[in-house]
Amino acid sequence: MHFLYPISLFALAGIIVPLIIHLWNVKQGKTIKIGSIALLGESSSASSKSFKINDWLLFVLRCLLLVLLAFLLARPYLKRTITGSNKNGWILVDKNIFPQVFKTHQKTIDSLLKKGYEMHDFNIDFKPLTLKDTLNNETKQVNTLNYSALFSAANQFLAPGAKVYFFANQRLNRFGNEIPTVNYALNWIPLKQSDTLSNWIATYAGKKYEAKSNPSSTTYQALNSSDREPISIVIYENPGATDRKYLIAALKAIESFTGRKMIINGAAEKANIGFWLSDSPVSADFSSSIASDGSLFQYENGKLVTSASFINLYGHQIKLSKRTEANHDAEKIWTDGFGNAILTRDKTHNLNIFHFYSRFNPQWNELIWDGLFVKALMPIVIGDKDPHDFGFEDNAADQRTVSIKQKAVIEANKTVSVTKTTQNKPIGTVIWVAAFLIFGAERILSFRKKANNVKN
Secondary structure, eight states: OESGGGGGGGGGGGGGHHHHHSSEEEOOOOOOOSSSOOTTTOOOOOOEEEOOOSSSHHHHHHHHHHHHHHHHHHOEEEEEEEEOSSOOOEEEEEGGGGGHHHHHHHHHHHHHHHHHHHESSSSTTTOOOOHHHHTTTOOOOOSSSHHHHHHGGGGGGOTOOOOOEEOOOOOOSSSOOOOOOOOSSEEEOOOOOOOEEEEEEEEEEEEEEEEESSOOOOEEESSOSSOOOEEEEEEETTTTOOHHHHHHHHHHHHHHHHHOOEESSSOOOSEEEEEEEEESSOOOHHHEEEEEEEEEEEESSSSSEEEEEEEETTTTTEEEEEOOOOOOOEEEEETTTSSSSEEEEEETTTTTEEEESOOOTTTTTTTGTTHHHHHHHHHHHHHHHSSSSTTTTOOOOOOOOOOOHHHHHHHHHHHOOOOEEEEEOOHHHHHHHHHHHHHHHHHHHHHHHHHHHHOO
């Protein structure tokens, strides 16, 4: 038996409680009727104390109950050794598209089923499927998990070296950011696609693009190529500070990517966005220099918190060393690893105000060294109201497929011959049942003992 949290076994020290209760056994005196009391003198009332265990069964049950509770806190599990590989493997297919898959690959699937292969839904939990249930199924559950995550999760269900036949398309947008590691023999059977060309209109950074996609590539062409008005920016920082240079470098990168001209601390009447890189309160003159419905990005002063954490940005973690405590109840945009606000947004006096509880400084975080710095600032600078997608990273109509080399890497990244592996099996349910049975027995014995004492 192994424990997930062995430190919880210190709770076994609680056994001392029933031990003390049973050892400290005070007996009440009894009245005895006799024929004559002439020879008896006066004596003070007395009670008898005995430092020994009289009811061993009740004592053992109570101790055992505490032991089981300590085990439950420690999360016990058994390690089961699996030897060899599955004689028969799996057929993996998305339940939603199985009718179409079966029409084109009926002979292959029937042949595999006759050999003893099991059919499973290519989704979380990999539930078993049958031909009858699947072909008559009318419910549609969207599979939002990417192939990489599901391939890796299947390692927990399959024995090493097991054969798996996977029926699915090879769309690149179904993969995650990493090539999965599998310990089974993956045979990918691609689906035939009738439409391999698509196009759509994408909008980003105030521009519209026509996208054209095929299995090998996706291209974008700007539709409104006319120049847009430049973005006017004002920046203030304390004398001697260097945060400004990191911000300007990011703004130049945004200018290069979007084609929008950036005018920094120019002579324009009103700025589109202002950056207040100072611990002091924002001055009235600086606020008034920003146009109505513009944006103000300001450092927030407050109690300094020093802790080893990270900033959550687009699913990535960027090291965070220092922050200030949030003093505004506003919409959280960036958070740290504990859910504390790093950047919030609200609207005051016709200004979109971004409250930043850290600094553009490597002593505070590593944001300025990360490529995500530009990506995170872009929707703030250009005023994008829907910054969820950066550029053209994801689109359901994207026809690009995994290249032959990438597919070969996935299929080759497996264990060909593994003799042994282990699997963890939790046993908490068994211990819960035993604990309830022992508790019931302890209560019955305790009530019987009280009843006997009352009769006596």
